Amino acid sequence: MDTDLSSQDRKDLDKFIKFFALKTVQVIVQARLGEKICTRSSSSPTGSDWFNLAIKDIPEVTHEAKKALAGQLPAVGRSMCVEISLKTSEGDSMELEIWCLEMNEKCDKEIKVSYTVYNRLSLLLKSLLAITRVTPAYRLSRKQGHEYVILYRIYFGEVQLSGLGEGFQTVRVGTVGTPVGTITLSCAYRINLAFMSTRQFERTPPIMGIIIDHFVDRPYPSSSPMHPCNYRAGEDNGAVYPSVEDSQEVCTTSFSTSPPSQCVFTVTKAHFQTSPPMVTDTLKVPVMGLAFSHQPAALGVGSADMGYPVLFAGGLNAAHPHQLIGPGKEGGVPPVPNQPAHGTQADQERMCTPLDGVHYSAATPSSSEDTETVSNSSEGKCGSPHDLLETIFIRKVGAFVNKPINQVTMANLDIPFAMFAPKNVELEDNDPMVNPPESPETESPLQGSLHSEGSSGSSTGNTHDDFVMIDFKPAFSKDDILPMDLGTFYREFQNPPQLSSLSIDIGAQSMAEDLDSLPEKLAVHEKNVKEFDAFVETLQ
């Protein structure tokens, strides 16, 4: 027996590596969907579970992976990489992790392909399942949705780690030696975020201040687009991805404890979406150390995988002569993935709902049920009032307020930085010095004028009625449905009405009066000079 890999072993190994790569991508992307994954164990082999693990296949992800691989396999210098990045609703993006499936030159010629390599690849996938929950990006991905989304990108070739910033850490998931090289699976992840509590994302602070190091222009412009990592169930109209050229092969493994001896291997391939499962191709090749048989599997629903179970044997201690296995019926139907096809188009970089395009909504404390997406009105146009939501609430009259204010209208604005308003209250738009507070009729959505009563100097100054403010979320406050909450209190507290004694009108008035009345007062005092003198003398 020569030490070179037999052609059958080579074929098997290539197949294992290919499907291992596809399953790796599935595990990584599914771990960043933001949802808890749950698959069922099945005691009887179902015919489509590679590596004896129930890992669902999201069609779009498989499609992308196959596209990236383009028929090649990971080899020395050609690694398959899955890049996970975060993209905020502002459009800023940041690479979080790079998962690399690499091959190096260190070969293990002695290892049995169909048995040991297969089982070790299965173990490596389990390790990947565990490790994907442990890196910082997992917790971020569980909280994605409103402020940011997680995107993935698959590329093949050289690993590009420069986007991860300085001081990134690596974790090795594991290695599997094969006769053609050693497969290594590892992850390099950014650690800047590790020090940032994920709670900050819940409070929506200005994300700009947190992204320390990111490239907006990628140093290596890549041809593969980014894809979002989450999707809405049911939104897709069942788009079926075109079947890729090679068939969707499936695998049921069967192992043998017989020693290696004369054996026979038959393979059946069935193509995607061909109707009845058929044996289209049978090949019998004598192979050392392996025993195979095939049988057509009863197959499933819709675009479910079709294929064949392959039975393997590993040479072991029992001294039984090799036997061919008759085509018994394999139980069960391959599990059809419950998750529908990807909810958004795969071809362009896009954020999925609720953040389509560049729209975003400012969730406000007083109208959390009614957030609407309004287009970005940074140009300063007077927004169409019907786009704005208004909530009206009664404002309590404080002491010393001379004019009772009956109502204050709040308008919720969708302006740039609305989400980050506590830090951006000093925006030029809102500075009354730059943009004098407007009279209420215009009700410009952008004028975050902090009116105070009477300061405008206008007539009777009921300018308070339409009180246009930037909406903001103060720290530690929740999105409450109640109109009176910390945010509202804060707003009011910031703009108390003027004390009546300090109002300019009255002040001005009294001074004028004082001046006028001065000569009279002087005359009166002069009359009483003698009394004053007597008084002074008593004091001395």
Place this chain on the structure above:
Amino acid sequence: MVGPGRSRCCGPSGAAPAMNCRAEVLEVSVEGRQVEEAMLAVLHTILLHRSTGKFHYKKEGTYSIGTVGTQDVDCDFIDFAYVRVSSEELDRALRKAVGEFKDALRGSGSDGMGQISLEFYQKKKSRWPFSDECIPWELWTIKVNVVNLANEQERQICREKVGEKLCEKIINIVEVMNRHEYLPKMPTQSEVDNVFDTSLKDVQPYLYKISYQITDSLGTSVTTTMRRLIKDTLAL
């Protein structure tokens, strides 16, 4: 906290299994209410790697393997999530063992220090009247130190810190698993119960037993509460 310590019992690697049991030690410091989740996270992660699908033996010498499903578990008292095998029976068995450990830790005579061990073993049939031998081939020991916290702020910090520590432990476990060291040979049908626990209906872990010890305040394990959850003796 110390990372995994490695020690080998006598014998070179590749020798007969009786001579070669690798031992790994993990240490964690947790708050009382975190004990259960932390132990389950570690034990489930180990068992995920040490479980296969159910074997179905066919005509002599060949077998097929069922499928192992997985599911995510979020911890309530720790900022942490882990993956476990989708098997309610296995989860129940682990929860029972961890529950007993937790109760023992809380009990009197304990200053909050203890350890729980997960041992994988093979059975070697002996002739009557000798009972079967259990030969361990891998031993995981998790040392636990229970801390008491004073206020809510400390608890919050502890949530995060323990979550980070558990992440490190998972990485350590995975590192050990991927060394691809000794694993029992795949058994024939007659031998399968000597290697695997075949009592579960959906998955098949290697034969394992869980035991624990509580150290009292003197630091010695005077109360050696060695409760064994040995499935085979129960079957007998």
